[in-house]
Amino acid sequence: MEVFAQFLDRIDHPGHRERTEEVLSWVRNNYPNLAPIMAWNQPMFTDHDTYIIGFSTAKQHLAVAPERAGMVHFADEIVQAGYDHTNLLVRIKWNSPVDYSLLQKMIEFNIMDKADCSTFWRK
Template structure:
């Protein structure tokens, strides 16, 4: 967690630093079972050794990086909310409301989908 706190402190804009810090606090409060990790120069959260979700901060937004299966499942909702997105990630603009309901559903979906996954990425399950 220390590396994630250091990551937050390196955010230049104090308002964005506060917003992202509050967001990480929300995530850890709502999902205490997730393990905060710092890999590939970004904060991410795992459960039983498998990736659940990651984030990276830019000047005007932060990027949300879920597992690909999760991203594809929630893409219609991401589009409905008119969130800017790429092929695997979507952006949350600083200064706009954070769609906590979407994020909560996305994380819960990933936790259920990967409950028996033994690898960091993807869908390799116990016994496969």
């Protein structure tokens, strides 16, 4: 997780830093085949050089970005989890639990859906 060390060090709030590190470590531990990278100043995970999932932080939340296709595919489950969202990301408030089963589904969907993808983003 050294690749994310500088990013994590820049998170001033200790609880936010701890939560972000927890989520990134969970992805790394559960999906060791995914490559952790920093791109656009955000931690991301890739598979065969194609984007699988990315994260960012804000004052009120941790954002999870599974790409638009992932957002569409899991729209109902995102709402059921009680998460605020946009067309491109899910906002997990710092004081809300992380729905790891939903995160797992998003990651596995992208791994399978992008198995033959030769570009970073879907076209």
